[in-house]
Amino acid sequence: MAFVVSGFAGEPVRTRASRRTQGVSMVAAESSLKTDESARIMKEAQDLMPGGVNSPVRAFKSVGGGPVVFDRVKGSKAYDVDGNEYIDYIGSWGPAIVGAANEEVNEALVKQIEKGTSFGAPCELENQLAQDVIDAVPSLEMVRFVNSGTEACLSVIRVMRAFTGRQKFIKFSGCYHGHADMYLVQAGSGVLTLGLPDSPGVPKETTAPTLVAKYNDLDSVKAIFEANKDEIAGVILEPVVGNSGFIPPTMEFLQGLRDLCTAEGALLCFDEVMTGFRISYAGAQGHFGIKPDMSTFGKVIGGGLPVGAYGGRRDIMEMVAPAGPVYQAGTLSGNPLAMTAGLKTLEILRRPGSYEYLDKITSRLAAGMVDAAKDAGHDAVGGSISAMYGMYFTKDPVHNFEQASQSDMKKFAPFHRGMLESGIYLAPSGYEAGFTGLAHTEEDIDKTIEAARKVLSTIPPN
Numbered sequence: 001m002a003f004v005v006s007g008f009a010g011e012p013v014r015t016r017a018s019r020r021t022q023g024v025s026m027v028a029a030e031s032s033l034k035t036d037e038s039a040r041i042m043k044e045a046q047d048l049m050p051g052g053v054n055s056p057v058r059a060f061k062s063v064g065g066g067p068v069v070f071d072r073v074k075g076s077k078a079y080d081v082d083g084n085e086y087i088d089y090i091g092s093w094g095p096a097i098v099g100a101a102n103e104e105v106n107e108a109l110v111k112q113i114e115k116g117t118s119f120g121a122p123c124e125l126e127n128q129l130a131q132d133v134i135d136a137v138p139s140l141e142m143v144r145f146v147n148s149g150t151e152a153c154l155s156v157i158r159v160m161r162a163f164t165g166r167q168k169f170i171k172f173s174g175c176y177h178g179h180a181d182m183y184l185v186q187a188g189s190g191v192l193t194l195g196l197p198d199s200p201g202v203p204k205e206t207t208a209p210t211l212v213a214k215y216n217d218l219d220s221v222k223a224i225f226e227a228n229k230d231e232i233a234g235v236i237l238e239p240v241v242g243n244s245g246f247i248p249p250t251m252e253f254l255q256g257l258r259d260l261c262t263a264e265g266a267l268l269c270f271d272e273v274m275t276g277f278r279i280s281y282a283g284a285q286g287h288f289g290i291k292p293d294m295s296t297f298g299k300v301i302g303g304g305l306p307v308g309a310y311g312g313r314r315d316i317m318e319m320v321a322p323a324g325p326v327y328q329a330g331t332l333s334g335n336p337l338a339m340t341a342g343l344k345t346l347e348i349l350r351r352p353g354s355y356e357y358l359d360k361i362t363s364r365l366a367a368g369m370v371d372a373a374k375d376a377g378h379d380a381v382g383g384s385i386s387a388m389y390g391m392y393f394t395k396d397p398v399h400n401f402e403q404a405s406q407s408d409m410k411k412f413a414p415f416h417r418g419m420l421e422s423g424i425y426l427a428p429s430g431y432e433a434g435f436t437g438l439a440h441t442e443e444d445i446d447k448t449i450e451a452a453r454k455v456l457s458t459i460p461p462n
């Protein structure tokens with residue numbers, strides 16, 4: 001769930017209350033969808049929660065038109081409170097990879113509810129999910145469950161700092177690692193610039209040790225290491241970027257980061273909150289065959305309940321309390337309900353053919369959308385790996401955030417709205433990856449590509 005930290009983060013964060021009623025009334029005025037109930041509920045929500053939402057991107061600020069309010073989800077579909085049906089390519093921002101409201105997951109949850117939803121004491125389900133995650137991802141020797149991706153990412157940096165005795169770390173522009181203070185850093189004017197906070201309320205002392213490099217650009221990382229000899233605890237990245245669209249890494253980049261971290265005595269952390277169990281059952285690290293020291297997870301491993309996890313090398317993880325001195329705790333961490341949803345979700349994903357199917361439908365979808373855009377006279381590039389895809393309205397291939405921001409967002413807003421009105425629910429930002437799941441059918445893909453053709457032909461080309 002990214003409002004995305006670099007460059008475009010400012011817009012959703014600093015939306016103005018004065019625009020709110022304007023935004024809501026636009027729904028009814030401009031839409032061919034029936035949206036009376038959505039508009040009513042969002043209008044009430046505006047007075048109850050900041051921007052009417054509990055996470056910024058849901059407010060549709062970057063595409064306009066006002067959000068639709070969901071009533072229920074099932075399989076590949078979402079249904080809003082006005083009775084509209086959508087093919088859903090967000091899937092709760094990732095967790096719904098086995099299909100929303102999956103019957104097997106639900107059944108397991110109902111059984112568990114009878115036994116209690118939270119123990120605050122050890123339960124065997126924690127061992128089982130830990131074992132599954134460790135078996136799946138070769139670099140993991142131990143894990144700690146938390147309640148969100150944000151929590152996993154903020155905890156992992158604490159451990160990396162403690163283990164190395166160093167304060168600084170490197171992240172990449174366009175990568176999102178949750179909303180903890182030290183990650184809310186804009187790219188700045190150059191790679192050697194110390195990070196400046198991207199949100200009011202974040203002390204610049206907190207982000208000063210956050211050094212920002214350019215994705216897929218090993219030289220930008222080398223330069224930071226050289227300028228901060230023996231001061232860098234580690235490097236954290238999205239091993240496939242999904243929070244500024246869809247940006248795959250080059251093999252040289254990933255291998256280079258691995259070698260550089262080893263040579264510099266720094267730790268390499270893959271933030272697999274989005275890519276874990278999505279790019280492959282072994283995550284992006286399994287797909288690319290690179291072994292990080294530490295990793296973070298979230299989204300899919302909670303199967304729709306709030307879960308995050310961090311883990312990695314045993315010698316590093318044994319620093320975490322109570323085995324070691326690094327404090328980190330959680331009242332609801334490892335709760336039996338969340339563990340149950342995660343266990344069943346991973347069990348379904350392990351069945352033969354899951355990832356082959358996801359790759360097949362998703363690559364067809366991405367190629368179909370790009371073709372549709374080009375046939376309508378738009379510049380477009382896009383791609384997919386397994387159940388994650390993206391498209392940009394730009395001519396040149398996108399290797400980093402700076403190139404992603406060349407995408408024509410004036411086209412994305414009407415594209416998004418047109419698709420919504422055609423019954424296709426896409427992420428309400430051109431800087432978000434799209435997600436498919438096992439419940440998406442070939443027919444869903446056909447319908448989506450057909451809708452994209454129609455909508456894109458109504459948008460004026462360059």
Ligand SMILES: *Cc1c(COP(=O)(O)O)cnc(C)c1O
Pocket residue numbers: 001002147148149150151153176177178179238242243271272273274298299308
């Ligand atoms: C979503 C996401 C997070 C944050 O996870 P939350 O559960 O929303 O706190 C962190 N890193 C990445 C790569 C993400 O996609």
